[in-house]
Amino acid sequence: MKTASISISLASLILSGKALVGSEWSVTNVPSTGLKDITFPLTIVEADHISGYYFAQQYAFINSGIGYTGLQPRPDANGKPVLHGVFSSFIDGSTTTDKNCAPGADGGPGVSCSVEWNGVYGRRYDFEVKSNGSSVWTGTAIDTVTGARIHIGSYTVPASAGGHPEFSSRIR
Numbered sequence: 001m002k003t004a005s006i007s008i009s010l011a012s013l014i015l016s017g018k019a020l021v022g023s024e025w026s027v028t029n030v031p032s033t034g035l036k037d038i039t040f041p042l043t044i045v046e047a048d049h050i051s052g053y054y055f056a057q058q059y060a061f062i063n064s065g066i067g068y069t070g071l072q073p074r075p076d077a078n079g080k081p082v083l084h085g086v087f088s089s090f091i092d093g094s095t096t097t098d099k100n101c102a103p104g105a106d107g108g109p110g111v112s113c114s115v116e117w118n119g120v121y122g123r124r125y126d127f128e129v130k131s132n133g134s135s136v137w138t139g140t141a142i143d144t145v146t147g148a149r150i151h152i153g154s155y156t157v158p159a160s161a162g163g164h165p166e167f168s169s170r171i172r
Ligand SMILES: *[C@@H]1O[C@H](CO)[C@@H](O)[C@H](O)[C@H]1NC(C)=O
Pocket: 132, 133, 134, 135, 136
């Protein structure tokens, strides 16, 4: 079995419609059926404790659309920091029954899931995006200090999304 590896080009900074700054990366040696899970480590070392910023990873499903997962600062509540975890699909026909999720993504088709918790700035959270083996995908933030698994949400992508609703090898 081949081992997939990730290459990140920090030189290729892109300015897209909504992103302030970004870097493009891709995974090599991915089987033609794609990946069934991927984990993105994310640490907000320091940020204003306000809404408005989204530290996100974008991924693409084979022959269909994209999704995002990541972390947003929020104002402190009761003197404690609050982090907002996001997991979304921009694929038309995505569905959900998860209480953390709602139809629509940025005003278009898809599903958006989110959860808030008293997160810790400077702590690494691993954002896991995982398939149940078919079309159901679950987003989880894993606290790398306590090991706690924070459920962000779960959605189903249409079977028409390539038949194999797995990640493409080309992600930007
Ligand atoms: C994934 O979950 C869906 C919905 O519960 C189910 O229909 C499907 O069989 C599951 N897939 C696998 C491989 O377990």
